[in-house]
Amino acid sequence: MPVREDREDHHEDREGRDEDAAVTGAALDAALWRSVAVYRALALVYAAVVITKNSGGYAHPLGAWAVLAVLAVWTGVATLAYRDPARRGWPLLAADLAVAFGCVLATAWVETAHHIAVGRPTLPVSWVAASVLAWAVAGGRRLGVTAALVLGVANLLVHAVAGTSGGMGNTTLNGIVLLFLAGLVVGQVVRLAREAEARLARAVEMEAATRERERLARRIHDSVLQVLAMVQRRGGEAGGEAAELGRLAGEQEAALRAAGGAGPPASGMARAARAHGAALAPGTAAGxxxxxxxxxxxxxxxxxxxxxxxxxxxxxxxxxxxxxxxxxxxxxxxxxxxxxxxxxxxxxxxxxxxxxxxxxxxxxxxxxxxxxxxxxxxxxxxxxxxxxxxxxxxxxxxxxxxxxxxxxxxxxxxx
Missing domain, CATH: 3.30.565.10 (Histidine kinase-like ATPase, C-terminal domain)
Known part of the structure; x- marks a missing residue:
């Protein structure tokens, strides 16, 4: 029964470690998505400031306010949707990227051709990078770079639709490069963070397994080995078939000592003192x-x-x-x-x-x-x-x- 109980305890401990690892992974993902949500909210404030400042120079000012409304609504929707791990799939990621793409492309209709040619930023400004960050968190640097490529195409289309593709300034080019860097760097950092988390979880599991092995070795040292040592001694004293039994017990004792790392047999006084502690499982009667x-x-x-x-x-x-x-x-x-x-x-x-x-x-x-x-x-x-x-x-x-x-x-x- 003690061996069976030890196995059950070990199974429960392992399940507990798996649950802890799952909780730790979920906590890391939740922290990453919270960071994206914070960035999205701050970028929305910046986009509102830029649109308010430039509203008098737009070709269609109402269109600019409409785009800002879309940014605000999607910021709330995306923040709530990404909180649920079950919704962090392709439909939400695709919708996120589509909203960013459409808001960037709307700049070609709202802005004047002159402002686009001189390099005035697109309507969402840096808000679109939130989609790149979301893709990077979801799938690493490859998805991050893919999202940056899509939004880079949107920036180029703004100039093509406005008829200013030949006059694309450094501002647009810098914005596209920053999107690529954000997708690449954030995706790489997320991948490294998850790998480090996995290595930490494995190290914790190995440490817990080592402690469990040592605990079992101590129990062997305090119980099973003592019985085998007694059988070996009594069998040698009795002689005959009992001597053979004692010899086998001695071999098993040596094998168990090698496997469990136990020391020599303890005296009766030591066994009696240890019985008080061995009778209690770790953590019981803690109060x-x-x-x-x-x-x-x-x-x-x-x-x-x-x-x-x-x-x-x-x-x-x-x-x-x-x-x-x-x-x-x-x-x-x-x-x-x-x-x-x-x-x-x-x-x-x-x-x-x-x-x-x-x-x-x-x-x-x-x-x-x-x-x-x-x-x-x-x-x-x-x-x-x-x-x-x-x-x-x-x-x-x-x-x-x-x-x-x-x-x-x-x-x-x-x-």
Whole structure:
């Protein structure tokens, strides 16, 4: 049942990560479309200012106001339509580009031939770039450049209809070039942003998968491997067919250690201390606090001194159990490497920001790089059962050791 529950939890976690990635992608798209909407609204204000300023010189002033009305209405319609992801398809994009094309082309009827020849801007001015931006956001630089090409043709047609194609000034040419640059640059930026978002989502998923693997490895370290080690030992003592069973159990134990990165078997005392934390799934009973002191005083013996404050040191139940399990692993390492009678001291410190537990022993100490070598060879008891547990609680582990000077491990868990 625990394996099945782990698989179900992992499946739920993966579904949750997929949902988070979808939400993140939707948030990016929403931000991009909001930017286009803001640009469209500001460009509408600018177009209104230009039309108002030049209204006295138009050949058909009423036509200019009609074009401004079309710009205003379509600005509202497009802003609302692009908010709905289901509507961001070809019909809306085509309509957006058609409105921009028609408003640009209307300049040939509203403006005088002289003003067109001298380079007065088209009626929508920079408003038409909103369509280019919309196409670039929807399909990247290719669609952005395509929309710019269509509107560039509209600018050329204005001169052709007005009979001034031979006198096209730098203003028109600059406007066409800016449209192409907008479609190209914005489309490229959008593509890079979406690729970066996808890479970030994959990195987050890989990190979550790594944490899940480490959590499962710790559970293997605390349960399955202990049973296999016991079967191997008892089978060797019993002899006969039981010895063969013990040998097979030993092989499976070695295979699981290689796959899960678990360390050597823990003692009965360590298993008992870890049982309190292993019985709780991460995040459960988060609102109920537990006094950490009784979980540590169980480690006291004639050779182990445990010092705690006089007042309760409370943590959420899961955090207290995991921290106690990490300390039990530390004490198990002390007994394994320093002997059963080795002197050790456990100190619990409490402050408003964090809880700190330090364990110091009089053992032989460790040479530099010892833990890295152990991790490289697959012995990850310290890396996962101690550091992994504290890291998952948001805390830190500091290890100070030198040959002949013992070892001190300090674990700090924030509140």
């Amino acid at each position: 109920r606090d537990t006094d950490l002191r009784p979980l540590l005083t169980g480690q006291a013996s004639t050779s182990v001194t445990v010092s705690t404050p006089a007042t309760p040191v409370t943590l959420p139940e899961h955090a207290a159990g995991e921290l106690a399990a990490a300390i039990a692993e530390v004490m198990d390492n002390v007994r394994r490497h320093c002997g059963d009678g080795a002197r050790a001291w456990v100190l619990l410190e409490d402050d408003p920001a964090a809880v700190t537990v330090s364990v110091r022993d009089e053992g032989p100490g460790m040479p530099p790089g010892r833990l890295d070598d152990a991790a490289a060879s697959g012995r990850l008891g310290v890396a996962q059962s101690i550091r992994g547990r504290v890291r998952d609680l948001g805390g830190t582990v500091a290890i100070v050791s030198a040959p002949g000077e013992g070892t001190e491990i300090e674990m700090t868990v924030p509140r």
